[in-house]
Amino acid sequence: MSKSSVLKTLAFVQHNDTRFAVGDFSPVLSVFSYHELSTTPSPFLLLDHIGPGRLLPGRPPGGVHEHPHRGFETVTIVYAGELEHRDSSGGGGLIGPGDVQWMTAAHGVIHRELFSPGFAATGGPFEMVQLWVNLPAADKMNPARYQSLSATQIPCITLPDDAGQVRVIAGHWNGTHGPADTHTRMNVLDVRLAAGAQATFTTEDGDTALVYLLAGRLRLSEVDVLEEQAMAVMSAHGTEVAITAEEGSRLLVLTGAPLGEPLNGHGPFVMNTYDEILQAYEDIKAGRLIIL
Numbered sequence: 600m601s602k603s604s605v606l607k608t609l610a611f612v613q614h615n616d617t618r619f620a621v622g623d624f625s626p627v628l629s630v631f632s633y634h635e636l637s638t639t640p641s642p643f644l645l646l647d648h649i650g651p652g653r654l655l656p657g658r659p660p661g662g663v664h665e666h667p668h669r670g671f672e673t674v675t676i677v678y679a680g681e682l683e684h685r686d687s688s689g690g691g692g693l694i695g696p697g698d699v700q701w702m703t704a705a706h707g708v709i710h711r712e713l714f715s716p717g718f719a720a721t722g723g724p725f726e727m728v729q730l731w732v733n734l735p736a737a738d739k740m741n742p743a744r745y746q747s748l749s750a751t752q753i754p755c756i757t758l759p760d761d762a763g764q765v766r767v768i769a770g771h772w773n774g775t776h777g778p779a780d781t782h783t784r785m786n787v788l789d790v791r792l793a794a795g796a797q798a799t800f801t802t803e804d805g806d807t808a809l810v811y812l813l814a815g816r817l818r819l820s821e822v823d824v825l826e827e828q829a830m831a832v833m834s835a836h837g838t839e840v841a842i843t844a845e846e847g848s849r850l851l852v853l854t855g856a857p858l859g860e861p862l863n864g865h866g867p868f869v870m871n872t873y874d875e876i877l878q879a880y881e882d883i884k885a886g887r888l889i890i891l
């Protein structure tokens with residue numbers, strides 16, 4: 600740690616035990632959502648951990664059938680299995696292990712998220728996460744956009760002594776930049792650490808910092824233990840998150856500048872005001888969320 604850096608400290612651990620089925624995806628752990636945490640995790644809104652599970656072969660492709668979104672972005676990271684995303688404009692595509700789809704719903708999409716026909720035929724293990732990222736008010740009504748980030752496009756930094764790896768999906772880590780184009784400043788890092796490995800993650804003072812542990816066991820800032828499938832919400836104050844893996848661990852490190860804007864969401868819509876939520880329901884009733 601350099602002289603000017605200050606360690607962020609653990610604010611609290613977010614730990615939900617309840618699993619859901621979302622459409623045909625099961626189990627789904629709601630790691631956190633803005634319904635519970637309001638703007639504390641801003642610019643991040645929600646994180647779901649789907650699986651790990653095993654799909655039986657030979658069933659019709661299941662998943663989440665047609666539904667709308669407006670006002671934010673969905674970031675889908677696949678660890679195992681294969682998904683097919685499709686919307687009414689023909690946008691979307693296949694997302695396999697290591698791939699990331701960064702979908703900017705903005706003004707609106709209606710889409711479905713299903714296991715791919717190929718994966719549904721063979722079955723097998725599946726695991727993925729979906730992160731919702733808020734958009735600043737000025738960008739909420741932009742045209743929808745997809746960024747398909749294949750595994751080969753995402754830089755993967757191997758830590759010395761086989762201590763692990765950091766995949767930079769968005770933002771940067773130690774001078775390496777990720778491919779996702781974001782609307783506000785953020786880092787989205789997919790990290791693996793071997794038992795005993797240490798890594799530090801730098802932010803601006805005042806930034807949000809979240810550490811979600813998919814598997815393993817971590818120590819944060821040398822004192823606090825984080826168990827698997829729990830998320831650490833770090834203090835806004837401070838410029839560095841220091842992590843030590845007590846076991847081989849897989850984690851997401853999410854940091855970024857909070858938006859500092861009003862938040863009003865309902866179901867698949869996240870806007871700034873209640874009137875904008877009502878407008879979104881009016882627009883979907885009138886067919887105005889369909890991109891043609």
Ligand code: MN
Pocket residue numbers: 666668673710712
């Ligand atoms: Mn969706």
